[in-house]
Amino acid sequence: MAVRPADERVxxxxxxxTGFSREEAIAEAERCLQCKKPxxxxxxxxxxxxxxxxxxxxEGDICAAAGIIQQSNMLPAICGRVCPQETQCEERCILxxxxxxxxxxxxxxxxxxxxxxxxxxxxxxxxxTGKQVAVVGxxxxxxxxxxxxxxxxxxxxxxxxLHKPGGVLTYGIPAFRLPKDIVDYEINRVLSxxxxxxxxxxxxxxxxxxxxxxxxxxxxxxGAGLPYFMNLPGEHLNGVYSANEFLTRINLMHADRFPLYxxxxxxxxRVVVAGAGNVAMDAARAARRLGxxxxxxxxxxxxxxPARAAEIAHAREEGITFVTCANPVEISGETVVTGVxxxxxxxxxxxxxxxxxxxxxxxxxxxxxxxxxIQAIGQGPNPLxxxxxxxxxxxxxxxxxxxxxxxxxxxRVFAAGDVxxxxxxxxxAMGAAKKAAKAICRMLxx
Amino acid sequence: MYTITASNEIAENIFEIWVxxxxxxxxxxxGQFVIIRVDETGERIPLTxxxxxxxxxxxxxxAVGKTTHALAGIQAGxxxxxxxxxxxxxxxxxxxxxxxxxxxxxxxxxxxxxxxSLKKADNRVIGIIGARSANFLILEDEMRSIxxxxxxxxxxxxxxxxxFAADILKELNNTRKLDAVWIIGPTIMMKVTAEVTxxxxxxxxxxxxxxxxxxxxxxxSCRCRVGNxxxxxxxxxxxxxxxxxxxxxxxxxxxxxxxxxxxxxxxFHEYTCTSREEQ
Ligand SMILES: Cc1cc2nc3c(=O)[nH]c(=O)nc-3n(C[C@H](O)[C@H](O)[C@H](O)COP(=O)(O)OP(=O)(O)OC[C@H]3O[C@@H](n4cnc5c(N)ncnc54)[C@H](O)[C@@H]3O)c2cc1C
Ligand SMILES: Cc1cc2nc3c(=O)[nH]c(=O)nc-3n(C[C@H](O)[C@H](O)[C@H](O)COP(=O)(O)OP(=O)(O)OC[C@H]3O[C@@H](n4cnc5c(N)ncnc54)[C@H](O)[C@@H]3O)c2cc1C
Ligand code: FES
Numbered sequence: 001m002a003v004r005p006a007d008e009r010v011x012x013x014x015x016x017x018t019g020f021s022r023e024e025a026i027a028e029a030e031r032c033l034q035c036k037k038p039x040x041x042x043x044x045x046x047x048x049x050x051x052x053x054x055x056x057x058x059e060g061d062i063c064a065a066a067g068i069i070q071q072s073n074m075l076p077a078i079c080g081r082v083c084p085q086e087t088q089c090e091e092r093c094i095l096x097x098x099x100x101x102x103x104x105x106x107x108x109x110x111x112x113x114x115x116x117x118x119x120x121x122x123x124x125x126x127x128x129t130g131k132q133v134a135v136v137g138x139x140x141x142x143x144x145x146x147x148x149x150x151x152x153x154x155x156x157x158x159x160x161x162l163h164k165p166g167g168v169l170t171y172g173i174p175a176f177r178l179p180k181d182i183v184d185y186e187i188n189r190v191l192s193x194x195x196x197x198x199x200x201x202x203x204x205x206x207x208x209x210x211x212x213x214x215x216x217x218x219x220x221x222x223g224a225g226l227p228y229f230m231n232l233p234g235e236h237l238n239g240v241y242s243a244n245e246f247l248t249r250i251n252l253m254h255a256d257r258f259p260l261y262x263x264x265x266x267x268x269x270r271v272v273v274a275g276a277g278n279v280a281m282d283a284a285r286a287a288r289r290l291g292x293x294x295x296x297x298x299x300x301x302x303x304x305x306p307a308r309a310a311e312i313a314h315a316r317e318e319g320i321t322f323v324t325c326a327n328p329v330e331i332s333g334e335t336v337v338t339g340v341x342x343x344x345x346x347x348x349x350x351x352x353x354x355x356x357x358x359x360x361x362x363x364x365x366x367x368x369x370x371x372x373x374i375q376a377i378g379q380g381p382n383p384l385x386x387x388x389x390x391x392x393x394x395x396x397x398x399x400x401x402x403x404x405x406x407x408x409x410x411x412r413v414f415a416a417g418d419v420x421x422x423x424x425x426x427x428x429a430m431g432a433a434k435k436a437a438k439a440i441c442r443m444l445x446x
Numbered sequence: 447m448y449t450i451t452a453s454n455e456i457a458e459n460i461f462e463i464w465v466x467x468x469x470x471x472x473x474x475x476x477g478q479f480v481i482i483r484v485d486e487t488g489e490r491i492p493l494t495x496x497x498x499x500x501x502x503x504x505x506x507x508x509a510v511g512k513t514t515h516a517l518a519g520i521q522a523g524x525x526x527x528x529x530x531x532x533x534x535x536x537x538x539x540x541x542x543x544x545x546x547x548x549x550x551x552x553x554x555x556x557x558x559x560x561x562x563s564l565k566k567a568d569n570r571v572i573g574i575i576g577a578r579s580a581n582f583l584i585l586e587d588e589m590r591s592i593x594x595x596x597x598x599x600x601x602x603x604x605x606x607x608x609x610f611a612a613d614i615l616k617e618l619n620n621t622r623k624l625d626a627v628w629i630i631g632p633t634i635m636m637k638v639t640a641e642v643t644x645x646x647x648x649x650x651x652x653x654x655x656x657x658x659x660x661x662x663x664x665x666x667s668c669r670c671r672v673g674n675x676x677x678x679x680x681x682x683x684x685x686x687x688x689x690x691x692x693x694x695x696x697x698x699x700x701x702x703x704x705x706x707x708x709x710x711x712x713x714f715h716e717y718t719c720t721s722r723e724e725q
Contacts, residue, residue, distance in 0.1 A: 161660070161662045162530075162660060162662075163530065198469070200531075202533065202662055205473060205478075205531065206469040206530070206531065206532070207469070207473075227666050229666065235676075236669065236676075236695050236698075238701070239702075242665060242666040244665050244666070245665035245666055248659055253490070254487070259706070260487060261488075262489035262512055263489045263659075264706035264710075266703075335698050335701075382662070383681070384662055384663050384681055
């Protein structure tokens with residue numbers, strides 16, 4: 001397994017982690033104890049038969065391993081790269097008690113990459129049931145639900161408002177973590193099962209709610225794409241971005257290759273990013289690759305950062321400066337950003353979230369010079385469609401309320417993924433979508 | 447892929463295209479817009495839906511930068527990669543009484559659809575359409591056929607009233623009771639013209655045109671300040687209360703990429719010149 005050296009990788013958007021070789025994969029697979037009662041499977045939201053596929057890798061039968069994974073997960077090359085395995089399957093691995101857990105994520109990725117090169121066939125579509133299901137959104141939730149529903153023989157149409165499918169996989173997570181040809185490949189495999197994809201269709205606008213409800217069942221997978229702003233003075237200055245906008249310009253519109261691609265993005269020479277989740281790390285590392293000196297400001301301590309440890313480490317290696325226990329309070333500049341004023345924060349007693357709450361310390365204001373300021377402080381459910389669905393039950397944050405089967409308060413309408421949970425993970429969205437698809441199949445049988 | 451079924455230059459540097467897009471055409475309402483992407487390397491740009499017939503929508507635009515120049519060069523029968531929509535909230539159509547629709551330059555493109563909808567809701571509709579000069583004036587006949595009254599203005603006096611649309615609106619506002627006004631055109635024109643109706647508190651709408659990316663509320667590029675609140679023009683607008691909009695901020699944000707837009711257009715012209723020479 002190899003991670004490209006930092007000084008090389010900050011100059012491009014190619015993948016940072018280059019994965020296992022065949023020998024490394026087999027050696028790693030041989031470490032697996034093949035537990036009688038494997039705990040790792042419980043840690044996987046889509047329930048992949050992990051010991052079974054690892055055993056096949058150890059035997060050298062990678063295609064068969066791919067077949068096992070494919071039974072539970074249609075997006076393995078994606079999940080192998082972006083899942084937080086350290087808090088899921090790998091955390092449960094018995095070997096972790098003594099040495100290090102089996103690198104299940106890397107193995108999943110190895111198998112998926114192998115299968116992609118070999119062209120392992122996707123599972124067949126089920127016998128046609130004549131039932132029509134509408135899936136709204138083509139992120140991990142929508143794609144997974146569509147795969148399950150098509151396998152069961154339903155006639156599935158996905159509506160996607162952007163010009164390309166994938167949701168956050170396409171517009172949010174940068175190519176240096178998740179190459180876009182891989183996203184395209186895995187999504188196309190799902191579509192090749194006879195799933196109809198209609199891009200440029202904004203549900204609520206290009207399709208009315210009434211038209212949507214004319215389907216036998218509906219699955220909402222519209223995600224949590226609404227960027228929150230901090231409401232700071234100076235927020236409207238040129239050079240202030242939401243992380244969503246900054247990343248969309250680069251990932252979806254390829255602004256990093258301007259002027260070959262038409263969409264511009266400001267290449268900051270000094271960039272400040274607020275936040276410390278995966279989104280903040282991605283924005284910071286993308287800005288670094290556009291040539292900026294990047295400072296990431298976070299109001300709590302480094303150990304409180306919600307991003308994956310590996311992302312934090314990669315960001316640090318790439319020369320991103322962390323300013324912790326500090327919070328932006330004002331953006332300065334006349335028409336363009338010239339700096340970000342921050343205050344130092346004191347860490348107090350733990351709040352409801354279990355993390356210590358950060359409180360500003362008076363008279364500690366300091367300015368970081370900047371020409372770009374990117375806010376990555378969280379996102380809410382995309383309100384466009386939901387505001388038209390006035391009768392659907394929603395939680396405080398605007399999220400759709402759904403039960404364990406994805407059922408919402410409206411008959412025949414199901415929901416899965418970030419639209420129900422707020423920003424979460426790819427695999428949780430997929431797990432919820434599978435459950436919802438199964439519930440839809442049960443409903444359509446009766 | 448979506449087919450351009452017709453393409454014409456209807457005034458100097460102003461183009462009309464009809465695009466086959468049933469999902470947009472069958473749902474479009476006055477005041478809404480689409481996002482177009484010409485090809486795989488293209489930018490997503492917002493353009494107002496100017497008219498609808500069957501499965502086709504009409505777009506009218508001025509060639510100002512790379513994308514609009516490229517769009518102008520597409521012949522009838524050729525395709526564009528993407529058209530998403532209809533986007534944005536429709537105009538607030540109701541029975542107001544007497545309505546005035548003021549259009550400046552290519553902003554006139556938005557008016558026929560709104561005028562028609564207002565007529566259907568039993569309003570008296572007065573149109574004021576203005577351009578720099580007669581050769582930039584668009585949609586005169588169409589507006590005349592829909593509106594109860596139509597005034598024409600040109601900055602240089604080459605057609606109609608010699609002066610600005612705001613002058614005519616001022617006159618109307620002084621002499622008659624106006625119930626609702628729409629002003630659509632260049633930002634500076636909307637800013638100045640909106641002042642006319644402020645004092646009498648006539649309900650006045652403007653259609654804002656900030657820089658957009660997705661057009662579905664996911665990025666915040668289009669954020670504007672309206673009555674001290676931040677609004678996303680693509681989902682909360684694009685029409686807003688003219689008397690509450692911070693126009694200066696809008697103009698500042700529209701200039702965010704001026705330098706890059708220039709580079710894009712220069713490259714486009716260089717490319718089209720060389721390919722012409724090669725032919
Ligand atoms: C920058 C970033 C980095 C991340 N990194 C990780 C990571 O490393 N690991 C991880 O597990 N998770 C990560 N996440 C979170 C993860 O991407 C999400 O939890 C996951 O994508 C949610 O999937 P979803 O299908 O629910 O929604 P989304 O992926 O958001 O997809 C929703 C789709 O619905 C479409 N849509 C919305 N409204 C409409 C409408 N009205 N009509 C039609 N279409 C509509 C949207 O355009 C979008 O394509 C990250 C998120 C971001 C933003
Ligand atoms: C809701 C909405 C509806 C619109 N409807 C129309 C329409 O019906 N007809 C029409 O001709 N134009 C319309 N516009 C403006 C149109 O989107 C821009 O002219 C277009 O994006 C320019 O793209 P370009 O690549 O050709 O030019 P660019 O190279 O991107 O820019 C060239 C010049 O155009 C101006 N400009 C750039 N982006 C915008 C923008 N988003 N809005 C306004 N000016 C801009 C700038 O002054 C810039 O110098 C609308 C904009 C919005 C937001
Ligand atoms: S254009 Fe992205 S939020 Fe309006």
